[in-house]
Amino acid sequence: MSLFDRFVGHLFKRGEITMILADGTAKVFGSPDAALKPVTIRFVDKGVPAFIARNPHLHAAEAYMDGRLVIEQGDIRDLVDLVRANGKWEEGRVTLRGTLSSLVRDRLRARIQAFNDARRAKANVAHHYDLNDRLYDLFLDVDRQYSCAYFTDPANDLDTAQADKKAHIAAKLHLKPGQRVLDIGCGWGGMALYLNRAADVDVLGVTLSEEQLKVARQRAEAAGVSGRVKFELIDYRALDGRFDRIVSVGMFEHVGVPQYEAFFLKCRELLADDGVMLLHTIGRFGVPGKTDAFTLKYIFPGGYNPALSEIVSASQQAKMIVADVETLRLHYGLTLDRWYDRTMAAKDAIVALYDERFFRMWTFYLAGARAAFIHGNLCNYQIQYIRDRRALPITRDYMAEAEKALPR
């Protein structure tokens, strides 16, 4: 048996993968598994396997994007699912990382991520969120919620799950009419508009994306609430004033570990003494890790998904009291399934907007993220913060009551 056969045979145990080499030879690895679809891939030129072996995650993505790795049976979601279900990459990374002292690793990461200043932050945001508006319409829900949805039933559709997510978050904010709410990283304004409509509050949404700002303002105008729901193109660090409530959904992933304490100190400064804050962010179950090279290079420059200890260490240093943590486990996997399906259905339109390579990059991103939530270490944390121990009712019963009563 060749080295290639032995290596690949070691990687794939669950599920069946057929590889067609450049010379036409077909090799089958693994064994059938009811939970995993069989996949056939073709290496277009004979350099592809060695290219991938040198930097597996990044180069597999690039070989796929460049059309050097072609999927003949199944799609990229099936392929990534099969790879992640076998889990060897994850283990390999863990073993490799185990040989570096955690100190060295932390320092390296700190050095890389320390420079998330306002200008860099804006460039990172523009890289992703200033993509053609039309793209987001094609794969997101009707309200353009670009973060983990909340599935009261795993069979729910995307619009329902995103509406339930907004209600779930609003319930944890314990809102009262007339309160001032700050939405840090407001996206296209959906959450801000919802909170105003659902709880009669005034909202300031801030974003670093000019595209998002434009859309959010138009929506507030169209809804006739631009006097009560305002949007600004401003770094949250430049804000002042006090807010009764702060909500931040899917923005913390861009903050960077060295900035966490500053983030929470700023939030504490902006939060009223009896205020409540709800942080909704991707995180990981286990120990701190690092963002994969593909995501950093093509999708989210500067992006990082924290371990819970990293969030809590920073927030407790800033004297923010953790009142409640809910770990949304499979919800993001379900969300990404919907986004992937919508992306596939909109293939022609997306290729027309960009090109085939972009489409493959985008589907690789969604498939990879989905698999990380289903097989890997990713999850979504909702963390509720207060400054004063008396800021919320003594039990959590108010959450379920509010959630039932809130509009969808």
Add this chain to the structure above:
Amino acid sequence: MSLFDRFVGHLFKRGEITMILADGTAKVFGSPDAALKPVTIRFVDKGVPAFIARNPHLHAAEAYMDGRLVIEQGDIRDLVDLVRANGKWEEGRVTLRGTLSSLVRDRLRARIQAFNDARRAKANVAHHYDLNDRLYDLFLDVDRQYSCAYFTDPANDLDTAQADKKAHIAAKLHLKPGQRVLDIGCGWGGMALYLNRAADVDVLGVTLSEEQLKVARQRAEAAGVSGRVKFELIDYRALDGRFDRIVSVGMFEHVGVPQYEAFFLKCRELLADDGVMLLHTIGRFGVPGKTDAFTLKYIFPGGYNPALSEIVSASQQAKMIVADVETLRLHYGLTLDRWYDRTMAAKDAIVALYDERFFRMWTFYLAGARAAFIHGNLCNYQIQYIRDRRALPITRDYMAEAEKALPR
């Protein structure tokens, strides 16, 4: 103005305290405050103020225990409340600690706490929990729950709040009839007996206290469930086998930071793949701190109340997934209020069991702990753990539903 006057005047701003010196001079400090009862104390000999100044927290406790500091108006709860409401001690400690690098501090603590081996653990437990059985009957609730109660209404009585606590915890365990449950640090068996009665499960409770073991076994016999609710005198580290559920209430405070990872690794080993664990422990809101000298010397040798980051860092290292965190904020203050009232009402019986000095030590302990939960950094964490992301329903709705249905 004397140095004494200036120093004490700086300590007391809120509330009114009158100090009668050994020579009969009376001095009044602070100013009236509706939330704080005025207190009058007397220093019996003229060395008392300097003695307290040398080591305020420990020596104030010892001067009170030894009858050298006498409370003439109000009681020890009022006095401690007034001191903590002014918050200067806490601040003083923070400033002092700030001058030590966190590295040095962590190493010192690690060295002190590293030796929590099985023999030491048993001695620490015996120090507190092998006190005369009768004492616990006098100040605890009817079920002898010696941990934070759960007040669905702050006006509830102790028996109600402890019954609600057991239901609150049972709901988070997501129990099914016939499951095997492990109770680590089972006390006098109340939780184990409740879980069996409420959810038809088999329970093994373990304790290091011979007094607790005896009582717990007698109770299981008396209830006719000794075939299904068993108790053993064994260190949790010596257990083997697998359990569907693990519950640990008020035991983690005795584990010690250097043992946290080993604790969670052992729990993971003992927990079924689809198991659920509920940890109920005192903790602190802010950064890691240290146990005060009085508590370590007289009440809980080896005791330590962790910051949330310390718990989470250790558990994520052991690959335990945090599914849910609830921070019980004022509940322990309310619990300690009830315990204090019952202790005061049972003064004669407690003095007859021990002596006046023990009674003053005990009231100082309860008053000090109460104030730390109301004015200081203490709280009670309930952390729900799983090994597998699919081990629990996708939303938390099952908790509220179970809680309503569970017996009290």
